[in-house]
Amino acid sequence: MACGTYVRQRRKERQVMNILTNDIENNDIKNFKEIVFNIGRSFFIGSNDYSFTLYAESMKRERKEIFDFLLSFHGRDDEGTIAALEHVLKNQNSVPDYFVNGLLNKYTYVENDEDLLVRTATEKCPQATKLLLDKGLDANAQMGDWTPLHRALMIDPDNRSEELITTLLCYGADPSVEAYNGYNCFELAMRHAHTDFVREMLFDFTFDYHSHHNLHISVLLQLGKLKSPLFHQLIKHDVEFFLDEYINTPFLENLSDLLLLEFDYFKIIFQKYNSICFEIFKNYIFHYFKSEPSSRGSFFGRRLPDIERCLCAEQTLMKFNLLLHGPASLNKNVIDFISTLDSYKVFSHISKSTNQTEVTEIFVYLLTWGLRVRSTLLDCVFQEYGYCELFKLLLFMDVEHNKYGVVHPSALVFYICEINSTLDTLSLTEYTVDSVFELMNYFVHPKLDKYRSQEEPSKKLEITGNYPHIPSLVEIARNTFREYFVTKFDIKNAQQFYTLLNRLPISVTHKKIISLETKLYNV
Missing domain, CATH: 1.25.40 (Serine Threonine Protein Phosphatase 5, Tetratricopeptide repeat)
Structure with missing residues (x-):
């Protein structure tokens, strides 16, 4: 045309x-x-x-x-x-x-026009749905693999969806029919956060004591997280639980939900469904080691929440103690799981929710069962608590240096950990100004004096009166000893250095000076 x-x-x-x-x-x-x-x-x-x-x-x-x-x-x-x-x-x-x-x-001129009924449910139209049901349409009519009840449960919950679900059930909708993803209606109500009224109504319509039921474990975990009375009712029924297959990240969600449970609910699941706990940990370990190191923490390009955040929950030690003293097969998977944890993230999450004593207790326990120490952890602990008992303990551990997303620790922590380093070889530009000024409490060095004269005029004025021009005899003796000690015993890392230092027959005061725990200058 x-x-x-x-x-x-x-x-x-x-x-x-x-x-x-x-x-x-x-x-x-x-x-x-x-x-x-x-x-x-x-x-x-x-x-x-x-x-x-x-x-x-x-x-x-x-x-x-x-x-x-x-x-x-x-x-x-x-x-x-x-x-x-x-x-x-x-x-x-x-x-x-x-x-x-x-x-x-x-x-509705044509008999059994089921697609329309599913559509009215999808659009949350309880009056229209009731009108169609009154005309004789089947409440269990399917459009593809969906029934009207499925669609009503998968839309955002509100008063209309509650009225719609009630209407469909009153007209004979079968809540046991599974959707294409294998979830029945009660499971859909749990996954889409419907009200207690809807969940309890569907529970009563779905479960009885004379039938066997198969459910995804996520349902029980969600009920436990909500502290719902349905949790205790459900475990009294003849139910076999299995892992979720259709959610995007079942290996993460199932494990995080399990670890976030309060201990009483956690203990019930562990004792009654020990085999499913084994599968949850096994599934997570499989996906973790299957992925490339650089892509861990993501799923098909989507960033996943940290599993370490689940350790902020109360009674963490009690949960791990229960898991690690369970069957040998589960014990192995739990140990493998602990080895996958990012110790820096564990500390970041736990330190926000509890005190220093409990943080130390949790870390000592996890280190005993194979938690790996990353270099960034030492920096994080030092910045939060200073030269504390946990920091001292970490100096005796094998330390992994991050290959991905390297974060430089503070200059002082670097010097404490890298026992073969010297101020002459230390690149001060890699650290913050505050971090470099912190070294002035331990060293008098031309390099630091030059840095002080070039950076932060206000701080220069603050410390000019206190900063000496020449090192003290204690600093000279300390530096000389450290250099001799490392050379004499061919020490390669901090673990060897502080282990041998701890064995020396010298006073605690001297050990604190050599390990840089004691400040020599007050600037």
Whole structure:
């Protein structure tokens, strides 16, 4: 079709639509019918906008006669009629019942039009759903693998969805029918955070003491997290639990939900469903070691929440003690799990929720069972608590240096840990100004004096009066001893250095000076 011809045709169509909308406004049914019969059905084919516009205008202005004519003129498969139906379903509260019922009746001329029932459930239309059910449609009608009850449970919960679910159950909807992802209706209600009323109603409709049930373990874990009375009711039934397969990250969600449980709920699951605990840990370990080190913590490019955050929960030690003294097969998986934890993240999360004594106790326990120490952990502990007992303990451990996302520790921690380093070789530009100034409490060195004169004028004034010009005899003796000690015993790392230092028959005071625990200058 030539461009000019197309433009002229579109202009003519708009003129016709203007006349028709004016007829609706004026309620001129005679002229409206005459024009529609003259232009015929072909005018509306290929553009559902035209017929939908006429439906919308007739409903807006409440022109019932024109609306009824449109219903009789258009077929039930007409795109404009379908669009009008979707419009009233989404805006049912603002559309008069006459028009809602008219469109619904249009779609219930054919017996068992199940797709429409599923659609009314999807759009959260309890009145429309009840009207269709009253007309005899099956409450368990399926569109694909979904029933109306499935769709009602998968939409965002609110008062309308609660009314809709109640209506469907009253009309015989079967909550035991599984959706395509293997979840029954009670499980869908749990996953989509429906109200206690909906969960309890579906529980009563689903479970009885004479039947065997198969459920995803996530349901029981969620009930435990919510401290729901349904948790204790459910474990009294004949239920076999299994791991979730259809959620995006079951290996993470199942484990995090388990670890976040209060101890009483955790203990019940461990004692009653020991094998599923084994599968949860095994599944997580498998996915962890299967992934590349650089991609751990992500799933198909999506960042996952840290599993370490689950250790902020109370009674962490009691939970691990229970797990590690369980069956040998579970014990191994739990030890492997502890070895996967990022010690820096563990400390970051735990230190926010408890005191220093409890943090130290948790870390001593986890280190005993194979928690790996990263270099960033020492820096984090030192910044939070200073040269504390936990920091001293970590100096005796094998330390892993991060290969991905390297974070430089403080200059002082670096010097404490890297026993072969010297101020002459230390690159001060890699550290913060405060971190470098911290070294001045332990060293008098030309490099530090030069740095002090170039950085932070305000801080320069603060420390000028206290900072000596030459090192003290204690510092010279300390530095000389450290250098001799490392050379004499061919020490390679901090673990060797502080282990041997601890064995020397010298006073605690001297050990604190050599290990840089004691400050020599007060700047």
